[in-house]
Amino acid sequence: MSEKKLRSNHTPKAKWSYKExxxxxxxxxxxxxxxxxxxxxxxxxxxxxxxxxxxxxxxLSPDINNAPWDREEDEKLIKLHGKYGNKWATISxxxxxxxxxxxxxxxxxxxxxxxxxxxxxxHEEKPKPxxxxxxxxxxxxxxxxxxxxxxxxxxxxxxxxxKFE
Numbered sequence: 001m002s003e004k005k006l007r008s009n010h011t012p013k014a015k016w017s018y019k020e021x022x023x024x025x026x027x028x029x030x031x032x033x034x035x036x037x038x039x040x041x042x043x044x045x046x047x048x049x050x051x052x053x054x055x056x057x058x059x060l061s062p063d064i065n066n067a068p069w070d071r072e073e074d075e076k077l078i079k080l081h082g083k084y085g086n087k088w089a090t091i092s093x094x095x096x097x098x099x100x101x102x103x104x105x106x107x108x109x110x111x112x113x114x115x116x117x118x119x120x121x122x123h124e125e126k127p128k129p130x131x132x133x134x135x136x137x138x139x140x141x142x143x144x145x146x147x148x149x150x151x152x153x154x155x156x157x158x159x160x161x162x163k164f165e
Contacts, residue, residue: 030042077091
C-alpha cells in the first residue's frame with residue numbers, strides 16, 4: 001500500500017464533542033460491540049472504527065470508573081507499578097474499572113507530584129557522554145603499555161559460590 005493511500009485513510013485526531021459521544025453511545029446500543037466501522041459511520045465522517053472503539057472502551061463504557069482517584073487506589077497503583085513496571089494493561093486488572101490508559105496517565109501524574117515533592121525535575125536532561133574517536137592504532141599502544149600475559153594460564157572455571165553481581 002502506498003504512503004499516500006495510507007495517509008488518505010487516516011482520520012486525524014480531534015477532541016471528541018458531546019454530540020459525537022452521544023451518537024457513539026446510541027450506535028453501540030444499536031450495533032453492539034463488534035461492528036466498529038458501522039458505528040463510525042453512524043457517529044460521523046470525522047471518526048473511524050478504531051477511534052470509536054477506543055473512545056468507548058477507555059472513556060464511555062459503563063464499566064469504566066471515571067470517579068476521582070482515592071488515596072488507596074494511588075497507593076495500590078504505586079505498588080503495582082513497582083512490581084510490573086509499565087505493563088499498564090496488567091496493572092489495570094488489579095484496579096477495578098480503571099482502563100490501561102487511565103492507569104498510565106494517573107501514574108504519570110503521580111510521578112510528577114513525587115518529583116516535585118523531592119525537588120527533582122522530571123525531564124531533566126542528562127549529560128551526554130563524550131565520544132572520543134581514537135586512532136586505529138590505539139589498541140597497539142594500550143597492549144604495549146599493559147602486559148596481560150600473566151592472565152593467559154588462569155583457569156577459566158569459577159568457584160561454585162562465585163557471584164557475578
